[in-house]
Structure formats: C-alpha cells, structure tokens
Amino acid sequence: MKLNTIEDAKxxxxxxxxxxxxxxxxxxxxxxxxxxxxxxxxxxxxxxGKKGTSLVVMTHLGRPKGQxxxxxxxxxxxxRFEELLGSPVKLASDVIGSQVKEDVASLKPGEVLLxxxxxxxxxxxxxxxxxxxxLASFGDIYVNDAFGTAHRAHASTEGVAHFLPAYAGYLxxxxxxxxxxxxxxPAHPFVAIIGGAKVSSKITVLESLLKxxxxxxxxxxxxxxxxxxxxxxxxxSLFEPDYIGTAESFLKKAEDKGVKVILPVxxxxxxxxxxxxxxVYVDAPDVPADMMSLDIGPKTTQLIIDAISTAKSVVWNxxxxxxxxxxxxxxxxxxxxxxxxxxxxxxxxxxxSVAAINKFGLADKISHVSTGGGASLEFLxxxxxxGIVALEAK
Numbered sequence: 001m002k003l004n005t006i007e008d009a010k011x012x013x014x015x016x017x018x019x020x021x022x023x024x025x026x027x028x029x030x031x032x033x034x035x036x037x038x039x040x041x042x043x044x045x046x047x048x049g050k051k052g053t054s055l056v057v058m059t060h061l062g063r064p065k066g067q068x069x070x071x072x073x074x075x076x077x078x079x080r081f082e083e084l085l086g087s088p089v090k091l092a093s094d095v096i097g098s099q100v101k102e103d104v105a106s107l108k109p110g111e112v113l114l115x116x117x118x119x120x121x122x123x124x125x126x127x128x129x130x131x132x133x134x135l136a137s138f139g140d141i142y143v144n145d146a147f148g149t150a151h152r153a154h155a156s157t158e159g160v161a162h163f164l165p166a167y168a169g170y171l172x173x174x175x176x177x178x179x180x181x182x183x184x185x186p187a188h189p190f191v192a193i194i195g196g197a198k199v200s201s202k203i204t205v206l207e208s209l210l211k212x213x214x215x216x217x218x219x220x221x222x223x224x225x226x227x228x229x230x231x232x233x234x235x236x237s238l239f240e241p242d243y244i245g246t247a248e249s250f251l252k253k254a255e256d257k258g259v260k261v262i263l264p265v266x267x268x269x270x271x272x273x274x275x276x277x278x279x280v281y282v283d284a285p286d287v288p289a290d291m292m293s294l295d296i297g298p299k300t301t302q303l304i305i306d307a308i309s310t311a312k313s314v315v316w317n318x319x320x321x322x323x324x325x326x327x328x329x330x331x332x333x334x335x336x337x338x339x340x341x342x343x344x345x346x347x348x349x350x351x352x353s354v355a356a357i358n359k360f361g362l363a364d365k366i367s368h369v370s371t372g373g374g375a376s377l378e379f380l381x382x383x384x385x386x387g388i389v390a391l392e393a394k
Contacts, residue, residue, distance in 0.1 A: 001180045002393040003168040006046060006143055013052035015107060017139025017164065018044070019156045019387075021146035021371065022059035022077050031080040035358075036148070039371055041084060043145045043169035044112075048087075054107040056138045057081075057089075057114045058156045059146070066122025078114050089114055095121055096134045104138045118156045125154055132159025145169025148372035150387030151379075161390035168391045171371060176388065178347050178368035179379050186212050187312035187345060193304065193335060195220030196318030196352065199243040201377075205317065206250055208382040215260040215307050219296055219320035219331065223264050224287075226251065235269070235287035262307060266297030268321065268328055279327040295321030296331035308338045317350040317380060323359070332356050340365035349376030 020040040025032045047053055064072040075091060082089040089112045092100050103113055115138075118124045123131035132155040136142065142164040144150070149157050150172065160166075168176070182190070192209045194202055199222045209216065218226055221238030228234055229248045254261050266284065269291040270277035280291065287293050296304075301320075308314055316339060320331035333356075339346045340362040348357050349370035357363050370376040375385060 001176055001184075001388075003173060003176060003388070003391045004166065004393050005168045005173045006043060006170070009141055009143070009165070009167045011047055011050040011053050011141065014050075014140040015054045015056065015104070015138070016047050016141050016143055017056045017058065017136065017160065018047070018143040018169065019058045019146045019149075019160070020044075020169075021148040022074070022081065023061050023148065024077060024080075026076055029076050031076055034080055034084065036371060037077070037081055037084055039171055040145050040169070043143065043171060044085065046170070047143065048110060048112070052109045054109055055112045056104055056107070057112060058118050058135065059114075060119040060124070060149070060156075061117050062119075064117060064119050066119065066125070068120045072117050072119070074114060074117055081114065085112070088112070092116055096131070100138075118154075124156060125152070127153050127155050127159045129159060129162075131155045133163050136160045136163035139164060142166045143169050144387055144391060145171045146387070147172050147175045147370070147375050149375070150372065150385040151375040151383070153386035157387040158390050166391050168388075172388065172391065174368065175370060175372065175376070175379075178345070179349070179370070179376065182313065182315050182347065182380070183208065183212060183382055189214040189311050190313040191215045191217065191307050191311040191315075191344075193217040193219065193314065193316040194318055195222065195320050195332075196350070197221040197238060199225045199240050199247055202318065203243070203246055203250065204381040205377060207253070208380060209315075210253060210257055210259055213259055215262065215311075216254065217262045217304050217307065219264065219300075219304075219335075220318050222318075224293065226261075226263055230263070233286035233289065234293070235289050236292035237287055238292075262300075262303050264293070264296045264300045265303070266299040267293035268295035268297055268330070269293050270328075273322075275325045275327075277325075277327070294325065295328040301331055301334045304335055305338045308335075308342050308344070311342065311344045313347075314339060314342060314344050315347045315349065315380065316353050317348075317377065319352050319356055323352075323356050333360055336360050336362050349373075349380065
C-alpha cells in the first residue's frame with residue numbers, strides 16, 4: 001500500500017485543509033486527555049513550517065447527530081490546541097457559510113483556523129458531495145491525519161479527497177507503515193494476541209490474521225466460547241452460544257493451516273462480577289460451576305510470555321481479563337510488560353488495549369500504539385478504509 005504523504009506535497013504558499021481527530025474527552029469545559037491533539041502536532045507543525053502556508057482544520061467532537069448543539073462545540077478544544085501549538089488558533093463560528101468563507105479568505109501565512117464541529121451537519125456523515133465540495137473550497141491541498149475516523153466514508157474524511165489533491169499526514173502514514181505489513185508480509189514468527197469480551201466482535205480479525213500469523217493467543221471473555229468447544233467447563237464465564245459453531249470452525253481452520261492457538265489453561269475467578277470480588281486462583285482446565293473467570297492465571301500468562309519471547313512481530317488487540325478491576329488486571333499487565341520488553345515489532349490497537357498500555361505507563365516501549373480503535377480493528381480485519389483508500393498513490 002503506497003500512500004501520497006505530505007512529504008510528496010508542494011505546500012509552500014498554499015492554504016492547507018486538514019482533517020484531524022480531536023474527538024477528545026472533556027469535563028467542565030476542559031480537555032482531560034489531549035493525546036489525540038498531541039499526536040497531530042508533528043503534521044500541523046510541518047505544514048506551518050513551510051513558507052507562506054496557512055491552515056484550516058476540521059474535526060468532529062462527540063455525537064451531535066447533525067444538529068448545532070453547542071454542548072459539542074470545539075471551543076475547549078481550540079483553547080487546548082492553541083496552548084499545545086504555541087501560536088493562536090481562531091475558532092470559526094460555523095462549519096460552512098459566508099462568515100466562514102470570509103474567515104478562510106482572510107487567513108495570513110502561518111495562521112490557523114479551526115472549523116466548528118463538522119458533525120453539526122448531517123451532510124458530514126452522509127458524505128454529501130455538495131457539503132464536501134464546500135469544505136474543499138477552503139483549501140488548495142487536503143491532508144488527512146485522522147486515522148481514528150478513516151474507516152468512515154464521511155465528507156471530511158473521504159468526500160473532500162475527490163475535489164483536492166489528497167495526502168496522508170505523518171500519523172496516518174505511521175499507522176499504515178506498521179499495520180499493513182501484519183496483513184501482507186510480517187516478520188516471522190508472528191504472534192497475534194486477541195482478547196476482549198465477545199467472539200462476535202473479533203472473529204473477523206481472527207480469520208483475517210490466519211493468513212499470516214504463526215501463533216494466536218485468545219484471551220478475555222471471548223476465550224470461554226472457544227473453551228466450551230473443547231469440552232471445558234466454564235462456570236458462569238462469558239459465553240456466546242450462537243457462536244459455538246463459528247468458534248469450532250475457526251479452531252479447525254487454524255489446525256489445517258498449522259497455526260498454534262493458545263487458550264487459557266488456568267484462571268483467576270470470582271463468585272460475582274464486581275470490583276470488590278475476592279479473586280480465587282483455579283489451577284485446573286475447568287472453571288468451577290459457581291464461579292466465573294475474570295482473568296488468566298499464571299500458567300496461561302507464562303505460555304503467552306514464552307510465545308512473545310521468540311516472536312519477531314506481535315499485534316495485541318483486546319485485554320486478557322477485566323483489567324479495570326485491580327484484582328483481575330495481572331494477566332493484562334503481564335502481557336503489556338512482555339511486549340514492552342520484547343525486541344519484536346510490537347503493535348497495539350483497539351481502545352481497551354491502548355488504555356491498558358497507557359494505564360501501565362508502557363506506551364513508549366511499544367513500537368506502535370494505534371490511535372484508532374474501530375479503524376485499527378477494521379484494518380486488521382483486512383477491510384478497505386475509505387479515508388485511507390482516498391490517499392493511495394494512483
């Protein structure tokens with residue numbers, strides 16, 4: 001996959017229209033986590049560093065459902081963006097319209113205008129061509145650096161690219177550089193660690209990875225449906241009876257392809273799903289009938305660590321247990337620490353896995369931590385992401 005990137009663009013003297021992902025959490029009108037804003041700064045600064053460039057910035061925030069709901073105004077985001085950038089950021093009063101056109105036309109070199117929330121208009125999510133064309137009129141060049149929304153064919157992520165020369169920012173370029181080889185030509189041995197709650201949300205990822213992976217670790221709540229297929233007792237653990245056939249079919253495919261599948265062999269259980277539940281270690285292949293498993297045990301953890309220790313490529317998507325509860329976070333923590341210590345190319349994607357890596361303070365020890373939850377999942381599923389396809393070199 002070859003993208004047109006900002007390194008290929010002639011930016012000097014141009015007004016650049018950029019789509020970023022500043023969909024950040026707020027509390028009392030203040031940004032509480034500015035990770036996504038910080039992640040876009042290298043691209044923003046590169047553009048503004050070119051002689052005579054100005055910048056028009058687009059993003060969404062929350063789910064205003066196509067209405068101008070000022071609860072979702074970008075005003076707090078503009079303030080934090082300005083602080084981090086170290087230069088003024090003007091917030092437009094709207095997304096399109098005559099006043100916005102005036103604001104854009106008056107931009108001087110080095111100046112930044114942030115449009116209001118693009119999802120104030122239902123035409124954004126509908127990828128309305130007229131709306132996309134009006135957005136495109138604000139720039140000479142389009143740059144997309146919003147990987148987190150690249151799986152959506154929206155006006156600001158895909159539609160605009162039909163009207164302007166389109167390029168990937170550094171963040172999207174990095175995402176593709178690390179993620180694409182996992183599906184095309186990874187360094188072997190390649191280990192995939194897939195966790196999370198449900199088989200239904202991850203089965204497409206598992207089947208896609210079968211094409212290139214050597215070992216698949218299945219953890220989290222989804223593991224117990226696979227264990228049930230193997231005749232194990234799972235007590236009150238999470239279970240999707242409708243996916244028994246799917247799980248059985250997957251295990252057969254893995255066996256046919258010679259892919260090793262690691263499932264839990266011991267557990268940390270509790271009698272109830274609660275943060276205050278007392279953890280009980282079960283050193284057996286079956287979960288007691290009056291208990292539910294909320295984490296993997298030390299023997300399973302060691303199997304995963306051993307697999308990581310010999311790997312050249314590792315992707316991790318989904319926690320091993322209920323890591324939000326301190327008593328059931330050890331399995332997820334151990335996997336995170338093993339990845340941090342590994343010399344392999346390590347890629348972590350998916351909201352909960354990224355949250356775990358950040359919670360344990362290990363993000364800087366991972367080769368690549370993806371910024372896109374749904375987008376990274378769909379990428380691993382082998383799906384085409386509209387926002388990425390629009391940036392491919394023709």
